[in-house]
Amino acid sequence: MQYLHTMVRISDLDESLDFYCNKLGMVEISRREVEAGRFTLVFLAAPEDEPRARQDKAPMLELTWNWDPEEYTGGRNFGHLAYRVKDIYALCRSLMDAGITINRPPRDGRMAFIRSPDGISIELLQEGEALPEQEPWASMPNTGTW
Numbered sequence: 001m002q003y004l005h006t007m008v009r010i011s012d013l014d015e016s017l018d019f020y021c022n023k024l025g026m027v028e029i030s031r032r033e034v035e036a037g038r039f040t041l042v043f044l045a046a047p048e049d050e051p052r053a054r055q056d057k058a059p060m061l062e063l064t065w066n067w068d069p070e071e072y073t074g075g076r077n078f079g080h081l082a083y084r085v086k087d088i089y090a091l092c093r094s095l096m097d098a099g100i101t102i103n104r105p106p107r108d109g110r111m112a113f114i115r116s117p118d119g120i121s122i123e124l125l126q127e128g129e130a131l132p133e134q135e136p137w138a139s140m141p142n143t144g145t146w
Contacts, residue, residue, distance in 0.1 A: 005043065006081060007062040008120050009072050013040060015117045016063055020044055023098045024083075024122070025091075029053045029060060038067040046083055072118055080113070080121035080146070088112055088126040089134055105140035109133055113146030121146045 010016040020026045026044040033040045042063040045053035053060050061081065085091050088106045095114060096102055103121075104113035109131035112124045123146075 002056075002058060004058040005060040005062045007064055008078070008081075008116070008118065009064045009066065009070075010116075010118050011065075011070070011072060012117060013042070013063070013065040016065070017042065019100070019117050020061070020063070023095055023100055026061065027053075040065045040067070078120060080123045082123040082125060084125050084127045086127055087131070088124055089131060089137060091124060092137070101143050102140070103144050103146040104142050105137045106131075107133065107138050107140065109137075115144075115146065 017028070021028060021044065025047055027047055027050050029043045029045050029050070031040065031042045042065070043053070043057075043060045044063065045060050049059055052058065088109065088111075092102050092106055092112050100114055102112055102114055104111070106112040106124070106126070110126045114122050114124065116122060
């Protein structure tokens with residue numbers, strides 16, 4: 001068995017691509033528009049997974065955008081996506097500067113949670129050992145749910 005991808009339904013393609021690619025740093029690997037089914041599939045990979053995703057078509061995140069408007073609920077019921085990051089403090093600062101709420105700040109230098117525009121919970125985990133505790137993260141409270 002081999003892990004291939006996780007699919008999440010999105011409500012706004014441009015907003016989601018801005019979040020996942022421009023703010024989180026993921027890379028678009030492929031896109032398929034299915035006019036008969038009225039949907040678009042966009043496959044993304046984390047930057048360090050890009051060569052493998054292009055070769056093996058895995059591991060990836062599949063964004064499914066249905067052209068006819070739907071309201072999606074239950075993002076929290078999905079669980080979460082998880083990504084290992086090189087510097088959790090730098091990424092969280094960059095995300096905050098881009099207007100993304102850090103729902104669970106990296107107080108411990110190891111783990112943070114954010115949400116996508118469609119409410120998908122995303123866990124960010126520090127690569128290797130936890131970074132030393134730093135402000136403003138160490139005393140920052142949780143915001144909302146993750």
